[in-house]
Amino acid sequence: MDKIRPYLLAGLCGLLLGAGIVGGCWIYRAGNDAATNRAVISAYQSAMADWQRRATELAATLDDVRRDARQSVELAGRINAVVTGYFSDIAKARTENELAVEQLRLAIDIYNVLRGFYDKGFNATPKTGATAKP
Numbered sequence: 001m002d003k004i005r006p007y008l009l010a011g012l013c014g015l016l017l018g019a020g021i022v023g024g025c026w027i028y029r030a031g032n033d034a035a036t037n038r039a040v041i042s043a044y045q046s047a048m049a050d051w052q053r054r055a056t057e058l059a060a061t062l063d064d065v066r067r068d069a070r071q072s073v074e075l076a077g078r079i080n081a082v083v084t085g086y087f088s089d090i091a092k093a094r095t096e097n098e099l100a101v102e103q104l105r106l107a108i109d110i111y112n113v114l115r116g117f118y119d120k121g122f123n124a125t126p127k128t129g130a131t132a133k134p
Contacts, residue, residue, distance in 0.1 A: 071117075078113045082106070 086106040093099035115122045 082109050
């Protein structure tokens with residue numbers, strides 16, 4: 001038994017050393033995988049933050065477009081009311097001069113509607129004396 005004891009001790013040391021190496025490799029790979037996973041998660045979080053920022057920008061743009069569309073519909077309604085009011089006056093014109101005067105009044109009132117729409121400080125009351133009511 002005395003002859004085998006050093007071999008058993010060497011074998012036991014070899015097993016412990018082998019187990020330590022295998023355990024060290026396992027710990028290294030687990031740490032490496034965790035670092036890789038953290039990098040992937042960080043990349044996903046960054047991409048998610050970018051997409052959320054872009055979604056916020058697009059939502060703001062969509063709100064602007066909706067507001068512009070409502071304003072365009074409102075402006076079209078105002079211009080339509082002015083033009084409709086002038087149809088009878090233009091139809092009543094008997095001469096070229098009367099027709100030109102009515103068309104000029106229509107153009108002035110449309111200009112006033114547009115200026116009143118875009119320049120909020122402008123007083124958009126018709127000054128032409130036309131009978132149309134915008």
